[in-house]
Amino acid sequence: MSSKIKAVLFDFDGTIMDTNTVIIDSWNYACEKHMGRRLPLDVIISTFGVPLEPAIREHIETDDWKQAVDDYRSYQHENSCVVRMFDGVEELLRELKARGYEIGIVTSRTWKNAPLALYGFEETAKLFDVIVSMETCDAHKPEPEPLYKALELLGMEADEVLYVGDSKLDLMCAANAGVKSVLVGWSLCFPPEKAEIEFPADIVIDKPSDLLDII
Numbered sequence: 001m002s003s004k005i006k007a008v009l010f011d012f013d014g015t016i017m018d019t020n021t022v023i024i025d026s027w028n029y030a031c032e033k034h035m036g037r038r039l040p041l042d043v044i045i046s047t048f049g050v051p052l053e054p055a056i057r058e059h060i061e062t063d064d065w066k067q068a069v070d071d072y073r074s075y076q077h078e079n080s081c082v083v084r085m086f087d088g089v090e091e092l093l094r095e096l097k098a099r100g101y102e103i104g105i106v107t108s109r110t111w112k113n114a115p116l117a118l119y120g121f122e123e124t125a126k127l128f129d130v131i132v133s134m135e136t137c138d139a140h141k142p143e144p145e146p147l148y149k150a151l152e153l154l155g156m157e158a159d160e161v162l163y164v165g166d167s168k169l170d171l172m173c174a175a176n177a178g179v180k181s182v183l184v185g186w187s188l189c190f191p192p193e194k195a196e197i198e199f200p201a202d203i204v205i206d207k208p209s210d211l212l213d214i215i
Contacts, residue, residue, distance in 0.1 A: 017119060024041070030069075030071045048188075086186055092208035109134060143173065161179050180203065
């Protein structure tokens, strides 16, 4: 890996935090409440990385999609105590900082409503130099704007940054911004074997510590 790399940016859900189960359960709750049925699991997984409001407007048949969004968020907040960081991620983040890299989060979620205290993520969040969320941008992944914003905040060029994610949208966003992409091997929505066919990553890591071996 080029010694030019100065920062590593991370997606949040499914990359740093194992929010997969609570996201799926939140979808099931909102769908059952508003439609009386659940969506197929593959449809729910296809929404990973998409901002919540347009995803719900597309997939939940209701006259009150704003209430569906509120129901989803309320359920997730009430059940977020089950969410944990993936094994090895905390250690990776702290080691990157110790080695002098800047780190950031680039996510499509609404950050101001993220239940960080329930996630046990409040202290870890202080490690990050930049956080770009749904509120920060007008366009979202796979458009390059979120990564452009992070680059602007860091004062860096595209070839000085890596973007680590778990979805096709993450890889596409990186490609569109001219940033090298890193796909995590623990992805539920876009495992490496699927990426090889649909949209390959520049780098694939099986576990968090692998990143330290290649950066």
